[in-house]
Amino acid sequence: MICICGPSAAGKTLFTGLLASALQNAGIQAIVIGCDDYYREHWTPDPLFGFDTVEAIDADSLMDDLSALRSGLLKQRRRYDMGSRAVHWTPLDNEGDVVLLEGAYGPQLLLKRVPPDLLIYLEESLAVRALRRLRRDTRERERTMASVLRQMLKQMIPGERRFIKPLKEEADVVVTRTDRGLTEALVRIIDLCSSKRTH
Incomplete structure (x- = not known):
């Protein structure tokens, strides 16, 4: 299992998609699991961090699904709708050689319980990430610009300092440029x- 982590709007989903395609070209089939799909359904936001906290993730469901995936028993992919905050499921083809788990919150839960084989941390400037998040959240998550900026200042940045930045120290690969990081x-x-195939 490979974890791709980093702060909000650092490019994790794009990087993971590019990595999955590159692996497929190398004859390795990847199954992508997004931690964003494991937000708790209809959860009341934390008074300090809102949704920018590990507590917002349904740890039991994430662990259960990863265990079932490793055993070849996971048949449905969990999906979380950011607008309605509701969960639904879609069919999953669990034939794969490697699991790519990507997200800002979720990898923290695995480090002690189910350590990944590789931890990749994506780094990007706050200015670039702020522009990306504004564009994404207003277009895809039905939010106003004012609410996005307010959340970034009051919850996102404190949440990143508390829960995400420490992951950089644990990372096997720190990506500052997509092309070089993808190759590594x-x-x-x-x-x-x-190595696993020869053992």
């Missing part, structure tokens, strides 16, 4: 898969 991650994962 690809080489590391291919080596891991080759």
